[in-house]
Amino acid sequence: MRQSELFTKTRRTAPKDEVSKNGRLLIQAGYINKEMAGVYDYLPLGLRVLKKIENIIREEMNKLGGQEIFMTTLQDPTLWKKSGRWDDKVVTDWFKTRNDEFGLSNTHEEPLTNLLKNHILSYKDLPVYVYQFQTKLRYELRAKSGLMRGREFIMKDLYSFSRTPEELDRFHDKCRKAYLNVFKRAGIGNKTYLTYASGGSFTKYSYEFQTLSEAGEDIIYLDKTKKIAINKEVYDEESVQTLKLNREKLIRERSIEVGNIFKLGTRFSDALGLKYVDKSGIERPVIMGSYGIGLGRLMGAIVEVLSDDKGIIWPVSVAPFKVHLVELKKGLARGLYEKLTKAGVETLYDDRDLTPGEKFNDADLIGIPWRLVVSEKTKNKVEVKRRNAKKVELISHDELIQQFS
């Protein structure tokens, strides 16, 4: 894409109403726009990143046998009354329409469980894994930390429907691995740890995926060797013993919860009457699990972890473009841009008529992994530089195309 045609502009200064690094950098570089506290628009660059993250997750969920759907934002209160979660005292962060006529997608256990009553009748219909990328609306009393705690956010939520606790366990286990894979592919694998947290009513513990960062809201106790952590909320002698960890080796860290997986058991299938008939003809409740990743929070977490004082440093896997082609003289890189495009290399071509300093600063701020500079100095070669590296390399067009396509 030609940068001269990109409608967003970078800002020279960070916004005064954002403190978090991800909020400041993403707004300053033109990835997102703040509508209100905790409510953000995704602009062209931001949407590209969001879609890349979404695709990584989609691939991993599909590998697990997940089937993608898209549910509604408006929800039927009747279903929520059945589970006892319509009451504002039970779910405190509801958005409801006037006169409580509809609920606005706080989460989707109730409608999905209800929906599956038409499709799951026999043990032959199970197991089933259903997921979606859908907007969640939650009235956070205090939205904060840029993209990391919003009132409106896109979540990948997958729900598993199994016959037995063992079957649930097996899927839960596979999903845990898939999640670790998502975070690895998103570039924060080396900082993200499986964490034991409070499990709710069905199980003692649930799993969270916590990314080490000072910007996080959570405190975990981490065993770096075993790559297991315990959330502060369940950290006690019992949990340490259960997980066979050594208290001495645990280090206290601040972290961002980038995902979680829960065993729900029959909490919702009982409430809404989702049952199946087993081999011997006995009717049993379906056993459920839920598995969430907030896309915006993940995007924010990546920026928190991968950035420096000049801007963002995207991993290639989620970067809006693979290369940032910067020409220091008008039109000088046009031919190379066409070659790169033809070779299928995602390129942001800075064809704007600005000074070198402005272009370099923008490139650092936007944070595309590879910077290619074409100027009179480079003659018929290209200067290649990794965003987080100092050294540059001068290579020919052919070598470049070969390396990047």
Place this chain on the structure above:
RNA sequence: CGGGGUGUAGUAUAAUGGCAGUACGCGGGCUUCGGGAGUCUGUAGCGGGAGUUCGAUUCUCCCCACCCCGACCA
């Protein structure tokens, strides 16, 4: 939701009970061009309401918005 703070141009900021200034941006001119260039010029602003006052962007009150700490977060 409790406590605290802040609202001035597109952005970031300054000052003031009496003509609201600076920088960047944006438009135009000339000179520049490897780390946010120089110069001339133009453009654009006091969150909303009520009160005090001869006069309020400034003081008081209410509302709204945003930020921070806490609480909350299947």
